[in-house]
Amino acid sequence: xxxxxxxxxxxxxxxxxxxxxxxxxxxxxxxxxxxxxxxxxxxxxxxxxxxxxxxxxxxxxxxxxxxxxxxxxxxxxxxxxxxxxxxxxxxxxxxxxxxxxxxxxxxxxxxxxxxxxxxxxxxxxxxxxxxxxxxxxxxxxxxxxxxxxxxxxxxxxxxxxxxxxxxxxxxxxxxxxxxxxxxxxxxxxxxxxxxxxxxxxxxxxxxxxxxxxxxxxxxxxxxxxxxxxxxxxxxxxxxxxx
Numbered sequence: 001x002x003x004x005x006x007x008x009x010x011x012x013x014x015x016x017x018x019x020x021x022x023x024x025x026x027x028x029x030x031x032x033x034x035x036x037x038x039x040x041x042x043x044x045x046x047x048x049x050x051x052x053x054x055x056x057x058x059x060x061x062x063x064x065x066x067x068x069x070x071x072x073x074x075x076x077x078x079x080x081x082x083x084x085x086x087x088x089x090x091x092x093x094x095x096x097x098x099x100x101x102x103x104x105x106x107x108x109x110x111x112x113x114x115x116x117x118x119x120x121x122x123x124x125x126x127x128x129x130x131x132x133x134x135x136x137x138x139x140x141x142x143x144x145x146x147x148x149x150x151x152x153x154x155x156x157x158x159x160x161x162x163x164x165x166x167x168x169x170x171x172x173x174x175x176x177x178x179x180x181x182x183x184x185x186x187x188x189x190x191x192x193x194x195x196x197x198x199x200x201x202x203x204x205x206x207x208x209x210x211x212x213x214x215x216x217x218x219x220x221x222x223x224x225x226x227x228x229x230x231x232x233x234x235x236x237x238x239x240x241x242x
Contacts (some may be wrong), residue, residue: 024097025043026039026040028071028097028098029097029148030071030142031142032141038139042139042142043125046127046131050123050124050125050126052121053123055122056117057117057122058116059116059117060112060115062112063112064112065110065112066101067129068128069099069105069126069127069129070116070126071126072098072099072100074096074121075095075096075119076096076118076119077100077116077117077124078090078092078119079091079092079101079114079115080114080115080117081113099149100116101113102146167242168239170211170214173197173212176200177221177228177230178233178237186233187228188228190226219231220232
């Protein structure tokens with residue numbers, strides 16, 4: 001009797017997760033443009049699994065092999081590593097319904113370069129690599145979406161490497177603004193939040209906020225909410241040069 005109750009509990013949990021997750025998962029960039037019913041069918045045929053994690057739980061450790069595509073169905077996870085002193089460094093914040101380190105899945109050395117930890121209560125959906133490969137071969141739009149995600153991620157990592165070359169926060173932000181100026185002119189709306197820019201530059205948000213305040217006080221830029229106006233481009237070039 002106890003075994004029957006356990007099996008029933010697992011089945012009910014599966015139904016709850018299945019019904020609640022699919023609308024969220026269907027919004028994932030990897031399923032963009034694909035009918036939600038088709039997404040559900042693809043996942044069912046792939047034999048996906050789902051697991052819940054509490055805030056603070058370690059989902060996967062650095063150095064472990066990534067043999068499944070991982071999708072954050074609910075919540076937020078962090079990609080983290082540690083410096084030589086043992087201090088935890090957050091590399092990325094991954095919110096539902098995004099993929100977790102998809103660029104590792106098909107790498108020859110498919111090991112995680114970071115720890116993956118839950119920052120809120122999380123549900124992770126996993127699809128085995130072979131099953132996901134079959135999904136890619138069957139659904140062309142899925143393949144295009146996945147390649148777009150990988151390409152975009154490579155661009156983000158390349159940008160971060162570029163910003164590492166600048167020693168000061170003002171230099172990093174000045175380079176960012178000068179690049180925006182080339183395509184959008186002297187006044188534009190900045191779509192990135194300060195937190196997102198801080199992560200891109202590899203600095204803390206308070207430090208970036210101080211640097212932006214100083215650049216405003218020095219007459220280089222004017223900032224109003226998300227709108228930025230470049231007042232003195234030569235000053236920005238000087239920040240970037242230094």
